[in-house]
Amino acid sequence: MMAWKNQTFKSDFILLGIFDHSPTHTTLFSLVLGIFAVAFVGNTTMVLIIYLDSKLHTPMYFLLSQLSVMDLMLICTTVPKMALNYLSGRKSISMAGCGTQIFFYVSLLGAECFLLAIMAYDRYVAICHPLRYPILMSQKIYCLTTASSWILGSFDGIIEVSVAFSFSYCGPREIPHFFCDVPALLTLSCTDTSIFERMIFICCVIMLLFPVAVIVASYTRVLLTVISMGSGEGRRKAFTTCSSHIMVVGMYYGAAMFIYMRPTSDRSPTQDKIVSAFYTILTPMLNPVIYSLRNKEVARAFMKLLGKGNSGE
16 A cells, blocks of 8 residues: 555645536536435435335335345445535545545445346345245345445455555546546556456456346346246236336346446547446435335335324424
């Protein structure tokens, strides 16, 4: 960590951002703030509903509440700093601030990758082995697997921050992004980062492709089981639950693979910023919307919560 010590914390980085102050970009910035507000309120509401309603204290909703917590933390890691820099006209971020952003961003991405795989396995057990569900998804098992996803994500975050800041950074120190992302930061390094880039690729294989394999295997079994169902209502309900999850998974993993599993030579700062905005800002907003609109239990619990609020006035 000598390079870290040699670079004082006064040596700020410059985040070039994604918007300028043209009328079009001002409108787009306002849209991003609107999406942030919807994502913040939606995910907070989901966590509260699941926590307060005892009927939702099941493995599926516990996992869903964890997804909402991760989305809340993820969107709060990037958007507030971007908004502050845009509104204040200052584009700087300290080295400590940059390292903090990288840690939380990478940790949450990794944790959510594993959590989505756990959620797919949960649906597989519930639909394909309903009688064994209380055993295969006991409280101990789903709490342990969820804790493991947080721990593995945090471990990945610690490694990437430690290695990324072991390099020397020189030149204008301008990061072509709206937050501190490792691939964008590495473009500023004065030293050879090829070995670290290969390590990132290997981490992505583990943290992206392995969960995707679990998800594909789980939903393949689910679809085969659903097709053989005699009940039309059961088939419809299973398809509704699974389709919402597949929608989230497709957007999330597709965007993450596009960012982290391409060679450096093929990277475009503009493309990276747009795709990153998609899955760090838009996906956290869509998650609670998709699950709440398609889930009668969540809608019931929400109306019950509103009823309590109105009766208490």
